[in-house]
Amino acid sequence: MLTLKDPSLLKNQLFINGEWVDGDSGEKITITNPADGSEICQVSSAGKNETRYAITCAKNAMQNWQSLTAKARSVILKRWYALINENLDDLANILTAEQGKPLEEAKGEILYGASYIEWFAEEAKRIYGDVIPSNNPSQRLITIKQAVGVVAAITPWNFPNAMITRKVAPALAAGCAVIVKPAEATPLSALALAVLAERAGVPKGILSIVVGVSSKEIGEELTTNNIVKKLSFTGSTNVGKLLIKQCADTVKKTSMELGGNAPFIVFEDADIEQAVQGAIASKFRNAGQTCVCANRFLVHRSIYQEFAEQFVAQTKKLVIGNGADKDVSIGPLINTTAVKNIDEMVNEATTKGAKILIGGTDKNLGECFFPPTILINVTTDMRVFKEEIFGPVAPIIAFDTEEQALELANSTEAGLASYLYTQNYSRIWRFSEGLENGIVGINEGIISTEVAPFGGIKESGNGREGSKYGIEDYIEIKYMCMGGI
Numbered sequence: 001m002l003t004l005k006d007p008s009l010l011k012n013q014l015f016i017n018g019e020w021v022d023g024d025s026g027e028k029i030t031i032t033n034p035a036d037g038s039e040i041c042q043v044s045s046a047g048k049n050e051t052r053y054a055i056t057c058a059k060n061a062m063q064n065w066q067s068l069t070a071k072a073r074s075v076i077l078k079r080w081y082a083l084i085n086e087n088l089d090d091l092a093n094i095l096t097a098e099q100g101k102p103l104e105e106a107k108g109e110i111l112y113g114a115s116y117i118e119w120f121a122e123e124a125k126r127i128y129g130d131v132i133p134s135n136n137p138s139q140r141l142i143t144i145k146q147a148v149g150v151v152a153a154i155t156p157w158n159f160p161n162a163m164i165t166r167k168v169a170p171a172l173a174a175g176c177a178v179i180v181k182p183a184e185a186t187p188l189s190a191l192a193l194a195v196l197a198e199r200a201g202v203p204k205g206i207l208s209i210v211v212g213v214s215s216k217e218i219g220e221e222l223t224t225n226n227i228v229k230k231l232s233f234t235g236s237t238n239v240g241k242l243l244i245k246q247c248a249d250t251v252k253k254t255s256m257e258l259g260g261n262a263p264f265i266v267f268e269d270a271d272i273e274q275a276v277q278g279a280i281a282s283k284f285r286n287a288g289q290t291c292v293c294a295n296r297f298l299v300h301r302s303i304y305q306e307f308a309e310q311f312v313a314q315t316k317k318l319v320i321g322n323g324a325d326k327d328v329s330i331g332p333l334i335n336t337t338a339v340k341n342i343d344e345m346v347n348e349a350t351t352k353g354a355k356i357l358i359g360g361t362d363k364n365l366g367e368c369f370f371p372p373t374i375l376i377n378v379t380t381d382m383r384v385f386k387e388e389i390f391g392p393v394a395p396i397i398a399f400d401t402e403e404q405a406l407e408l409a410n411s412t413e414a415g416l417a418s419y420l421y422t423q424n425y426s427r428i429w430r431f432s433e434g435l436e437n438g439i440v441g442i443n444e445g446i447i448s449t450e451v452a453p454f455g456g457i458k459e460s461g462n463g464r465e466g467s468k469y470g471i472e473d474y475i476e477i478k479y480m481c482m483g484g485i
Ligand code: ADP
Pocket: 154, 155, 156, 157, 158, 181, 182, 183, 184, 215, 216, 217, 218, 219, 220, 234, 235, 236, 237, 239, 240, 242
């Protein structure tokens, strides 16, 4: 039972053009709590028509929004930020119920998500153009920056709050209107954010939320409708590639935050205790279901055993259970399919010679749970090395030289986060420059903050979220050439 201080934050309808409405089909999506399979509520389902309507309304609403001063938009965003903070407990309870992460982590996500709104409320006022020294005495050259247009944002279930604010805040700051399609497993956090946006004074049509039984149907409208000028997507690489293709016909701009396969490299001169702390934080946050989670542990052979022993000792201290219960540090996975997939990966690894030091399948925990697991004797032909695990499994592989470590680290098409543990400053520079990743954590397992650019290279995507760069994904540069002077 979900008890909230403000029950009006729990919505079960679509939010389109400032109205709470049911979908035309009358279909519902059942939202369940992954910790125990219980039903939280049923949410209305949108299809093509509702999505198209939201897009048209966004276009109409954007004209006024765009012509407000940056300061006026900033004031509204700051109010939204404040309301999110005021409703922290309720938002965290909703998030834990629909997604599973421990309550403290959920609170962390809400604060982290809100920090993007605060940041972009400030950045809204700093969208500067240029005056370019002309090479023609009778001309003056200027650039201005304008909102890219109506934005579609498709977001995943692993951060049901923050993945939305990371996109909506810069888009609104720049003067865009946004249609959000949250993951069908976790729409409640998105709808609660919309309640607070409305209270904060975000005008109708500027933020709409559509969710439906068919993401494909909504996705097709969002990616083919020529009113939409920009798609920002966070999710799996396969879906990202499909959406890029769908956006091609109307030449939409895209920002893609796709899968990772983060290497976590521990050199012989690392502070092992610090590395283990980082490993726990990076690997087991959200039960391993983040795109920046350490995926492959590459450890120098001379400290391999010591690292593994300390990693196991710290992992034993983690408490697995319902995220709403006190002291739980690892919640359930999102659904039984995720558990099955991870189970298969671990089995494949052990069949090929990997050894489980701790964890492994445990049918007593509950349908959606998988315990924190550490594997040694891992080889590069195993799925746990090649694929993004998205679960609490840590495969460890030994290396002998720095060159070998770099080759292993880069031997993937993904290029999001990486982690590096060493005390040698020359190696820090050398190795960081050699890593094919958008983000490098150096003696640090938690890297994400609104003030720094988050994003990947290679098949992990394009665009950056947060930082002074984040707003650029939502603006166009217009060059104005003034002649006859
Ligand atoms: P995950 O593996 O994290 O669930 P997905 O890429 O499947 O990643 O999902 C991320 C988001 O993309 C979710 O909102 C999901 O509903 C949406 N999605 C999945 N398939 C499609 C599609 N064909 N078109 C549009 N959106 C999609």
